[in-house]
Amino acid sequence: MTISIAQLVLDLVRIPSVSGEEAEIASFVESYLKKVCPKAWVKSGDNRVVVALGFNPEEKIPPFTVLAGHLDTVPFNHHPDPEIVGEELIGLGSTDMKGGLGVMLALAEVHAKESLKPTVLVFYDSEEVAYEKNGLRPLLGDHLWLGDAELAVLMEPTGNTIELGCLGTMHGLITFEGVAAHSARPWMGENAIHMAGEFLTKLAAYPIRDVAFGDIVYREVLNATMARGGVSKNVIPDRFEINLNFRFAPDRNGEQATGFLREFLPENATLQVSDIAPSASPSLESPAIQSFCALPGLEIRAKQAWTDVAQFTAMGVPALNFGPGIPELAHRRDESIPVANLEQSYEVLLKFLRPS
Amino acid sequence: MTISIAQLVLDLVRIPSVSGEEAEIASFVESYLKKVCPKAWVKSGDNRVVVALGFNPEEKIPPFTVLAGHLDTVPFNHHPDPEIVGEELIGLGSTDMKGGLGVMLALAEVHAKESLKPTVLVFYDSEEVAYEKNGLRPLLGDHLWLGDAELAVLMEPTGNTIELGCLGTMHGLITFEGVAAHSARPWMGENAIHMAGEFLTKLAAYPIRDVAFGDIVYREVLNATMARGGVSKNVIPDRFEINLNFRFAPDRNGEQATGFLREFLPENATLQVSDIAPSASPSLESPAIQSFCALPGLEIRAKQAWTDVAQFTAMGVPALNFGPGIPELAHRRDESIPVANLEQSYEVLLKFLRPS
Numbered sequence: 001m002t003i004s005i006a007q008l009v010l011d012l013v014r015i016p017s018v019s020g021e022e023a024e025i026a027s028f029v030e031s032y033l034k035k036v037c038p039k040a041w042v043k044s045g046d047n048r049v050v051v052a053l054g055f056n057p058e059e060k061i062p063p064f065t066v067l068a069g070h071l072d073t074v075p076f077n078h079h080p081d082p083e084i085v086g087e088e089l090i091g092l093g094s095t096d097m098k099g100g101l102g103v104m105l106a107l108a109e110v111h112a113k114e115s116l117k118p119t120v121l122v123f124y125d126s127e128e129v130a131y132e133k134n135g136l137r138p139l140l141g142d143h144l145w146l147g148d149a150e151l152a153v154l155m156e157p158t159g160n161t162i163e164l165g166c167l168g169t170m171h172g173l174i175t176f177e178g179v180a181a182h183s184a185r186p187w188m189g190e191n192a193i194h195m196a197g198e199f200l201t202k203l204a205a206y207p208i209r210d211v212a213f214g215d216i217v218y219r220e221v222l223n224a225t226m227a228r229g230g231v232s233k234n235v236i237p238d239r240f241e242i243n244l245n246f247r248f249a250p251d252r253n254g255e256q257a258t259g260f261l262r263e264f265l266p267e268n269a270t271l272q273v274s275d276i277a278p279s280a281s282p283s284l285e286s287p288a289i290q291s292f293c294a295l296p297g298l299e300i301r302a303k304q305a306w307t308d309v310a311q312f313t314a315m316g317v318p319a320l321n322f323g324p325g326i327p328e329l330a331h332r333r334d335e336s337i338p339v340a341n342l343e344q345s346y347e348v349l350l351k352f353l354r355p356s
Numbered sequence: 357m358t359i360s361i362a363q364l365v366l367d368l369v370r371i372p373s374v375s376g377e378e379a380e381i382a383s384f385v386e387s388y389l390k391k392v393c394p395k396a397w398v399k400s401g402d403n404r405v406v407v408a409l410g411f412n413p414e415e416k417i418p419p420f421t422v423l424a425g426h427l428d429t430v431p432f433n434h435h436p437d438p439e440i441v442g443e444e445l446i447g448l449g450s451t452d453m454k455g456g457l458g459v460m461l462a463l464a465e466v467h468a469k470e471s472l473k474p475t476v477l478v479f480y481d482s483e484e485v486a487y488e489k490n491g492l493r494p495l496l497g498d499h500l501w502l503g504d505a506e507l508a509v510l511m512e513p514t515g516n517t518i519e520l521g522c523l524g525t526m527h528g529l530i531t532f533e534g535v536a537a538h539s540a541r542p543w544m545g546e547n548a549i550h551m552a553g554e555f556l557t558k559l560a561a562y563p564i565r566d567v568a569f570g571d572i573v574y575r576e577v578l579n580a581t582m583a584r585g586g587v588s589k590n591v592i593p594d595r596f597e598i599n600l601n602f603r604f605a606p607d608r609n610g611e612q613a614t615g616f617l618r619e620f621l622p623e624n625a626t627l628q629v630s631d632i633a634p635s636a637s638p639s640l641e642s643p644a645i646q647s648f649c650a651l652p653g654l655e656i657r658a659k660q661a662w663t664d665v666a667q668f669t670a671m672g673v674p675a676l677n678f679g680p681g682i683p684e685l686a687h688r689r690d691e692s693i694p695v696a697n698l699e700q701s702y703e704v705l706l707k708f709l710r711p712s
Binding site: 201230234 | 525541551560589660
């Protein structure tokens with residue numbers, strides 16, 4: 001099986017699918033599914049594909065698991081011919097997350113041949129861009145019955161570690177406004193860059209906040225990521241902007257995180273919040289989560305970033321991240337995935353989906 | 357006389373002469389001088405013109421005064437038809453400093469008709485750009501005899517106030533270097549923007565240093581004028597750059613000012629100094645300066661900016677700024693000059709140049 005999943009992943013990696021251009025890969029996925037499980041219920045459109053395996057959601061909805069993955073990649077940053085070299089499959093999107101997509105397609109093939117638990121596969125577009133464009137959002141709106149799932153597994157690369165919940169993320173643009181003047185007569189103006197000193201010192205001193213849910217620990221962090229000010233070397237700057245990225249722990253929702261930022265805001269500045277993506281708690285009380293975490297030999301930890309588990313969690317579906325691929329290799333020029341990762345992911349999910 | 361100077365200034369304003377494109381105005385100035393004082397010694401080339409009035413520097417050099425002005429303007433920021441409306445002459449370069457150039461040309465015409473003190477007029481290019489490009493530098497190198505002048509009057513717009521000496525200016529690029537990381541895992545990197553907080557606070561608190569030469573007071577000021585850091589909203593920034601503009605008082609030379617900046621540099625950053633333009637002391641001990649300052653009805657103060665007086669001072673020539681035009685209107689879209697300013701400037705200089 002390993003070789004054929006790897007070949008399938010290689011086929012997927014060979015189809016360019018930068019965010020916004022997922023038509024070809026969505027079509028490939030749909031055709032593949034119609035070939036390997038011709039009786040399955042399939043809905044597609046807008047570069048999204050939903051497949052129900054083992055049941056027809058228009059007739060009866062039994063307890064079921066969702067496996068979900070995004071079809072898009074970050075923009076091309078390098079363009080080698082994808083290939084398998086030794087134990088590695090090399091190419092853009094191999095780790096994030098066409099490895100996971102290949103495992104999903106391989107499981108569909110098994111589903112057609114033997115009796116597994118009812119499963120829904122969800123393929124969607126535009127995950128690697130702003131949250132407003134995320135393709136899973138309208139997909140979930142079109143298939144509200146997915147809110148009845150017992151568990152959603154987001155097949156983001158985790159190196160086959162179980163990563164529970166996720167951090168929320170938002171951006172806050174802090175603007176200091178001064179008054180321009182000739183730089184030889186600064187007392188005629190007010191230097192907006194100078195105004196930011198105390199705030200940056202406060203920010204540098206602001207501690208990481210560790211938030212534990214049982215053994216699962218999230219690290220809430222707040223950082224300036226961009227800064228811009230001044231129009232000319234000879235002019236007192238009348239504007240200085242700092243972009244803050246707030247990665248907030250699952251004990252705060254987006255509204256609470258915004259409230260925190262407003263309190264953190266210095267008195268001499270304004271704040272504009274954007275790109276709020278919600279956090280997700282680890283759902284440790286969920287029987288399906290407990291059951292998945294009880295699978296032997298798997299590490300369990302917090303997801304120290306934002307992923308689409310937040311969208312399932314917001315719908316009331318317990319969700320976790322579990323997928324093949326090395327997170328540190330995602331978005332890199334030399335992105336690759338160990339072939340052995342694919343086999344392990346496939347075996348774990350097959351064990352979970354086999355009736356006990 | 358007023359009307360004809362104003363007409364002359366209008367002709368000059370109508371000739372576009374953005375820095376680097378002074379050929380047409382240099383040619384106009386040279387032709388005008390050859391017409392109104394056909395016997396004068398003239399040297400020109402590279403958009404620079406030097407005219408000796410009342411003597412031939414190749415034969416004998418008597419005590420003499422230099423009047424100097426730059427031919428260039430800042431880039432077009434607005435493009436109305438220059439015109440005289442009521443008491444104002446409107447157009448790019450009218451105040452900075454074609455008003456002064458018109459007064460110089462009018463004085464050349466008088467020089468040809470009556471006996472005035474020996475005078476040299478110096479017209480040059482590229483003052484409104486980096487100091488390295490300044491056209492006065494090579495001109496002084498080609499005419500070392502100008503170093504024997506008793507006084508140099510820079511006809512920069514001062515509203516016909518005497519402005520003595522000038523501040524020096526330099527730029528220092530302060531760079532904080534950190535380590536990039538995913539913004540959800542900032543502890544894997546080091547935030548370069550956060551590193552700058554204490555330095556900006558120190559900079560905001562750094563006081564204006566008033567430096568007095570008799571009644572002439574310069575204000576030494578140090579300001580961040582530009583700041584840039586970060587490559588993406590989701591990445592811990594590994595670089596943050598701040599441009600400092602140091603306007604140093606005439607009690608420091610460029611080397612001392614650089615030394616000060618190096619001491620002011622925070623320990624966690626590097627400094628790259630550029631664009632050093634020297635300061636100039638007010639030369640209060642010079643008889644020619646004293647004589648000019650004794651002219652009735654003129655205010656006297658420090659030049660709170662850099663001008664080319666520094667170049668004459670460095671050659672050992674006492675120099676001051678005195679010209680028509682409103683400094684606050686320089687470089688503005690609505691630049692203009694009061695016509696009465698031209699007349700006053702002309703009358704003052706004529707009084708100074710008439711034999712006592």
